[in-house]
Amino acid sequence: MNEFNTDRLKEYLIRSGDHLKPSSLGHRIRCVKSLFRWSHEEGYTLKNPAAKLKEPKLGKRIPKFLSEVEIEHLREACQTTMEKALFEFMYSTGCRIGEVVKLNREDIDFQSNSVIVQGKGDKEREVYFNTRCSIWLKRYLDEREDREPCLFITDRRPKRRMSIDNLRYIIKRISNRASIKKSIHPHQLRHSYATHMINNGAPIDVIQSLLGHEKSETTKIYAQLSGKLRQDLYSKYF
Known part of the structure; x- marks a missing residue:
């Protein structure tokens, strides 16, 4: 050599x-x-x-996100209580898929509609979920007959902690029912959460904290995306 x-x-x-x-x-x-x-x-x-x-x-790749109409189509395509709870939790918290599968029942605080998640580098942060998510999450946990501590379990026996592959499969199953003509993966729910937050006026630093980004530059990608969305809408309607 x-x-x-x-x-x-x-x-x-x-x-x-x-x-x-x-x-x-x-x-x-x-x-x-x-x-x-x-x-x-x-x-x-x-x-x-x-x-x-x-x-x-x-x-830098621009994150692919779903429109609020597409989110509603996915929401309507959820059939089981588990699917509804999982979908609402992922969309309303913006959590990474790896963060979701680590969670246990005891991590959920229904008093404040919040949960402490373990993010990258084992750093903890508090995220929040909305009332719709709270309703379906409570119903899902109430219906379960197992004693597993994990927040989300497989829908087939033997019941065990849901894996990343299990979660991906469920989101894919929901998206197939919704007949949305694009490839949908769980991380798009996180992208959609961030983009919709910015569109609704949330400050960049707040979104950065909720997403668990170390650098603000990572979060600012969503602001650029939001600006492009506004420009596209302007071109469409004016």
Whole structure:
């Protein structure tokens, strides 16, 4: 591997970039860097020619959100108490899917319609749910006959904590019934929550806190999205 130098690697990656997306090229560069770092550390090469390679800068993706009409279609497509409770909880709290599946019954405070969730980096934050969610969540918990401590359980026996894959499947099942002509995933409910909050006048710093974003720049993406939505509506009606 000693015949490789930085220039040769750059030539190879430039050719690769002709048929790879920036994200795929970035993945390939990480693999190359990992290989040559290992080779150098193990003594197979005198130098690490990949040390100064840089990944391509990726443009920020605009989050895909659902309109309030689409949210209503999904709401109407929920059939069971569990589906209604889960859908309303995810939409009204804006929680990440991984945060939802970790929750237990005892985490819910119906007095204040709030819950403490464990977010990224094990950081805790308080989020809130609305009256509609509270009604369906209480009904769902009252109807359950199991003694599982988890907030959401699988709808098939044996009853156990709902996994991320279980939750994704349920949201997909609901969206198929709603016949919405777009691919819908649970994280879109979080995007929709943030976008609708901004559209209704909520301050960026409040939304940042509720979403558990470390950087305000992450939350400001939704503000840009909201601005585009207003522009589209203006163009449509004026």
